[in-house]
Each structure stands twice: as structure tokens, then as C-alpha cells.
Amino acid sequence: MDDMSDINGEDPDDIEDPDDTDDLGFDLLEEELRQAAGILDPVPAELRQIAVEAFALHDLDARIAELTFDSVVDAIPVRGAVDVPRMLTFHAGGVTVDVELTAQGLMGQVLPPQSARIEVLRGPQAGAPLTTDDMGRFTYGEPPAGPFALRLRTGEGVLVTDWLTA
Amino acid sequence: MDRADVGALVQSAVDGDAAAWKALVEGLSPLVWSVVRAHRLSDADAHEVYQTVWFRFAQHLGRIREPEKTGSWLASTARHECLKVLKSLRRLTPTDDPQVLDRISEDRTPEQSFLDLEEAAADRERIRHLWQEFEELGERCRLLLRVLMASPPPSYQEVSAALGIAVGSIGPLRQRCLRRLRARLEARGAA
Secondary structure, X not given: OHHHHHHHXXXXXXXXXXXXXXXXXXXXXXXXXXXXXXXXXXXXXXXXXXXXXHHHHOOOOOEEEEEEEEHHHHOOOOOOOOOOOEEEEEEEOOEEEEEEEOOOOEEEEEEOOOOOEEEEEOOOOOOEEEEOOOOOEEEEOOOOOOEEEEEEEEOOEEEXXXXXXX | OOHHHHHHHHHHHHOOOHHHHHHHHHHHHHHHHHHHHHOOOOHHHHHHHHHHHHHHHHHHOOOOOOHHHHHHHHHHHHHHHHHHHHHOHHHHOOOOOOOHHHHHHOOOOOHHHHHXXXXXXXXXXXXXXXXXXXXXXXHHHHHHHHHHOOOOOOOHHHHHHHHOOOHHHHHHXXXXXXXXXXXXXXXXXXX
């Protein structure tokens, strides 16, 4: 009965011949699924439009400050803690931007300390303008939700942080 | 989308051609959307992740090393952003996410008019049943098939990037999942 062990191990859903490799039939079924998705779960038109307008974010002159730390993936979760701030760090060249997201809003610091003008971007449109203090610190009183990035104008030029979903 | 086309469109978009960008959005939006939907985010989160992916692509346009692999880049970016959103603590509160099927009754999409046609009633039933059985498949099959059903069909490299699985395992897994789905549909037909 040893040769039956494979059958016993089969998933009950696989009631058909497991050697069934009916490629044409599978292709047709996949195509039917594609049609169904196009009808029941298409890309929402307003989202497509937002993506078209996102071309305005194309800016080869700005340097990208890459996300190098995100507490959502890089930190140990705090058990039982409610409303833990999300900590983010971005790097571009010699500049570091540390950001903390809380339910109250956004706090951050540009390092080495320097004054900079900052925009909180939510999409292709201009964002809310902020100015850092002399230590490079800044706050924003609205909790970001959804896609966001920061655009910084420093003495050395324009930096934009990687986009992420708050 | 054809890789050579994608590479050329990306180059034109880098040079400032808005029509090329639009063509990229048209051609690759369904892939991004499929990856996001496959990960079963709430509607609100799905909308946000979709936008983040395109904003990041616009930002990185001209800096992507292999423009012909843009589909894989988008799929992989979407996957990572989905996993992050699922992981983030504030998202642990379950949201009320209406079932996709419920949308049939909402009078919103242009496809609705097609579904309302009398002569399409049989199609509507068939599609509804197909979707229902698809939704009830196991997690892995649901994930894979939701990505595969993007239109135009994604390459296996794109599927691999979307799901973090080896290209070589996609074919066998696809057959297995489609076989299960067919078995479910047949069982339903027989009942």
C-alpha cells in the first residue's frame, strides 16, 4: 500500500487527474478570469487619472533621499503599545532627514542641522510649506494619511524623500 | 506589455513625453492594481498604495536601471508597499471592507451598463459564479490568480516580482490553482 501514500496526501480539492495538463483549457479559464476582473474589479478611473497626473512629479533635478530606516519593518514591534510613532530616516549624500509620524502629526529634523524650506507632499500638487528652525527641526500639525513625501530646499539644492504610504 | 515597448516608452517619458507616460499608466495600471488587490488590503489602503507606487515611479523615472523591466519594478514596489501597510500597527484594526461582489449592485462603473443588459444575464451569472469560486480558493491560489489575471497578461518575471516567488514555481502553481478552480466550478455545476 506504500504506493497509495501519495494519493492519501493529495489535497481533497484536487479531485481531478493530477496529470491533467490541459494547457488550452487552463489558458481559457485564465482568460475568463481576466474578463471577470475587468468587469468586477477594474482599476478605478479616478486612480488611473491620478497616476496620469503623477507625471508632474518627474523631476530629474531633485535628488532622492532614500528611505533607509522604517520602524514598521526595521524595528521590533512594541507589544500592547498603542499609537507608537512611526520613525523614518531618509538619506541623500551627506544629508539625513529623521521623521516621526504620530496621530498628532509629523515631527522631524534635518541633519547636519541647517535651515531648510520643506513641503509636505500628498500628490503632484504643491504641498503644505514648513520652515525648519536653526537646528533643522520642523513640525506639521496634521497627521499624514495615505501617500506622502517631503520636498526639502536646502542650501545645496532640492531633495525629495522616497514616497511611502503613511 | 511588451518589454521593448515599455523600455521605449520609459525613455520617451524621461525626455518629457507626457503621452508616453500616459501609455505606461494605461498599460501597467492593471498590473499594479492586481498586485494590490491580490494582497487584500482594505479599499482605502488599496487606493493609497496604488498612488504611492505611481508617485514613486514618477520620482524614480530616469533612474531605473533596466527600463524594459519596469513592470517588474512596479510589481515589486507594489508588493513591498502592501506588505508594509499590512504590517503597520495602526492598520491592525479591521476595517469594514465590502466584498467585491457587492459592487455589482452599485451603480458606478461603466461596466455596470454591460451587466444590466438583458442579453448579458447569462454571462453575468457565469462571471459571478467564477468570481465567487475564485474568492473562495486558498490564500496562495487567490494571490497568484489575482496577479495573473491582470490585463494584458503579466510576464512570469512580473508575477515573480509581485509575489516574491521563483519564476520556475509559477507554471506548476498556476496549473494547480486553475485545476482547483475548475473542479470547484464543475462541482457547482453538478450540484
